[in-house]
Amino acid sequence: MSTLTGIRKAVRRTAVAAAVAAGVIVASAIPAQASWxxxxxxxxxxxxxxxxxxxxxxxxxxxxxxxxxxxxxxxxxxxxxxxxxxxxxxxxxxxxxxxxxxxxxxxxxxxxxxxxxxxxxxxxxx
Structure with a gap:
């Protein structure tokens, strides 16, 4: 595996982890639905x-x-x-x-x- 390929994989893993973390933060910031x-x-x-x-x-x-x-x-x-x-x-x-x-x-x-x-x-x- 070349150094460039290793860097790309590391960047992708970091991007995926950041996206998942952002989704958790956004989802927890949504207010609960009021009952009706x-x-x-x-x-x-x-x-x-x-x-x-x-x-x-x-x-x-x-x-x-x-x-x-x-x-x-x-x-x-x-x-x-x-x-x-x-x-x-x-x-x-x-x-x-x-x-x-x-x-x-x-x-x-x-x-x-x-x-x-x-x-x-x-x-x-x-």
Whole structure:
């Protein structure tokens, strides 16, 4: 093996080791994905609000009926009646496919979560 070939192999090994190390550093710098839960709005859709009440704030958006949404957290608030009955639980939702990616609180009474009340593993909104 010539000296030049040995140097090239050493450079390649060093480059590979540096690339692997850089990948580990980059991968560890990526923040963890926040937990969310996939759900669907009910047959009447859902208003988006900045609070968990129909009197404390106005609706600033609307998600149409049968639309897939993500629930980020849940919080108790004003009891309201909706498509799925009456509940004081509110979901903070994100509509990924909506114009401008709308988000806000929506009454659980208008969201099909597949759960009777709290969704296991979803955080309480602060």
């Amino acid at each position: 839960y996939a759900a669907t709005t009910g047959g009447t859709g859902a208003n988006l609000r900045t609070c968990t009440s129909t009197t404390g704030c106005s609706a600033h958006g609307f998600v149409p009926a049968w639309t897939g949404i993500r629930i980020v957290c849940q919080k108790q608030g004003q009891s309201v009646s909706g498509y799925y009955g009456t509940s004081d639980l509110w979901n903070y939702i994100v509509w990924e496919g909506g114009p401008g990616r709308p988000e806000g609180f929506a009454a659980d009474a208008n969201i099909n979560t597949g759960h009777a009340y709290w969704i296991p593993g979803i955080e309480v909104c602060r």
